[in-house]
Amino acid sequence: MALPHHGYRATKPRARAAPPSGDPLLFEDTSAGVPPMNSQNYYESGYNIGGGAAAGGGQGAGGVNTLFTDPMANAAMMYGSSLANQGKDMVNKEISRFMSVNKLKYFFAVDTKYVMKKLMLLMFPYTHQDWEVRYHRDTPLTPRHDVNAPDLYIPNGMAIEVLGLCASTALVWVVIEVLVMLLSLYLLTVHTDLSTFDLVAYSGYKYVGMIFTVLCGLLFGSDGYYVALAWSSCSLMFFIVRSLKMKILSSLSADSMGAGASAKPRFRLYITVASAAFQPIIIYWLTAHLVR
Structure with missing residues (x-):
């Protein structure tokens, strides 16, 4: 009598795992175990998944971002723009000096x-x-x-x-x-x-x-x-x-x-x-x- 009782208990968990609709399960549902996605680090994590090549792309994008956030780079760009404006003013001044409209x-x-x-x-x-x-x-x-x-x-x-x-x-x-x-x-x-x-x-x-x-x-x-x-x-x-x-x-x-x-x-x-x-x-x- 012990053996039939044991066989009944072994088939019962399989009956509970079936979906309520009765359709066969094609893919395993793993969404419950995925951690929440961080939208801010999406591109960085996406580039790092592919290994070395993708990591290199991530470093390039990070380098561009660093260029615009680096205070030294911004100061150099502002200084270069200032020199260009000064040069333009000097050229216009010399032209006006010799040939004023x-x-x-x-x-x-x-x-x-x-x-x-x-x-x-x-x-x-x-x-x-x-x-x-x-x-x-x-x-x-x-x-x-x-x-x-x-x-x-x-x-x-x-x-x-x-x-x-x-x-x-x-x-x-x-x-x-x-x-x-x-x-x-x-x-x-x-x-x-x-x-x-x-x-x-x-x-x-x-x-x-x-x-x-x-x-x-x-x-x-x-x-x-x-x-x-x-x-x-x-x-x-x-x-x-x-x-x-x-x-x-x-x-x-x-x-x-x-x-x-x-x-x-x-x-x-x-x-x-x-x-x-x-x-x-x-x-x-x-x-x-x-x-x-």
């Missing part, structure tokens, strides 16, 4: 009335009396308000016509002339308020005489060319001397003291006359072959 706009502040007056002044400067550039609160008036102010509108417009005739030779000579002028003023320590744009403007006014000379040569032959050359050369020389006189020869107070002060006015006069005398030479050299 506001200064360049000043030389193109013209109107039709000014252009007509300036062209007449370039061709007939002998009757003009007042050559002084006018100022308003230590700032020179714009060309449209003062016919004596230098501009770049007329030289630029005439240069387009001249470059079509003389290629780039005329532009090269203007650059050389301005550089020689700046070097002469520097070597002779002549203090003046002439800027580089002023010198470019005064040097570029020769284009007006060049266009006038070439047109007369094409219309009236060689005789008309030489007459126009003589007239435009004399007018331009007179204009350059009277204009530069107000810029170079008038400001003697800054150089009135010290050694060699007596030679400064003579040097200023030499520079002014040489700059004026160079104009007819370059006009003839650039235009003579065009009317032959």
Whole structure:
């Protein structure tokens, strides 16, 4: 009787393990033994499960996170950004120093009335009396308000016509002339308020005489060319001397003291006359072959 009773008790636990629905159990339910998942360490634990390769990936991700949380790395990035901004400011400052947009706009502040007056002044400067550039609160008036102010509108417009005739030779000579002028003023320590744009403007006014000379040569032959050359050369020389006189020869107070002060006015006069005398030479050299 003991054996049948023992067999009944052995089959009873298997009856309790079956699911209530009576369906066969395909997979073992192990969810009760899984610890709760830590969402913050999911990626780190996931990369470490796969062994060495996955661990290396986890270290790379951790290295990127460490780069952004390391105070030394942040300080280095901020210092590099500061240096870049300082370099950009220095470059902009140097560009503004040599080529200021506001200064360049000043030389193109013209109107039709000014252009007509300036062209007449370039061709007939002998009757003009007042050559002084006018100022308003230590700032020179714009060309449209003062016919004596230098501009770049007329030289630029005439240069387009001249470059079509003389290629780039005329532009090269203007650059050389301005550089020689700046070097002469520097070597002779002549203090003046002439800027580089002023010198470019005064040097570029020769284009007006060049266009006038070439047109007369094409219309009236060689005789008309030489007459126009003589007239435009004399007018331009007179204009350059009277204009530069107000810029170079008038400001003697800054150089009135010290050694060699007596030679400064003579040097200023030499520079002014040489700059004026160079104009007819370059006009003839650039235009003579065009009317032959």
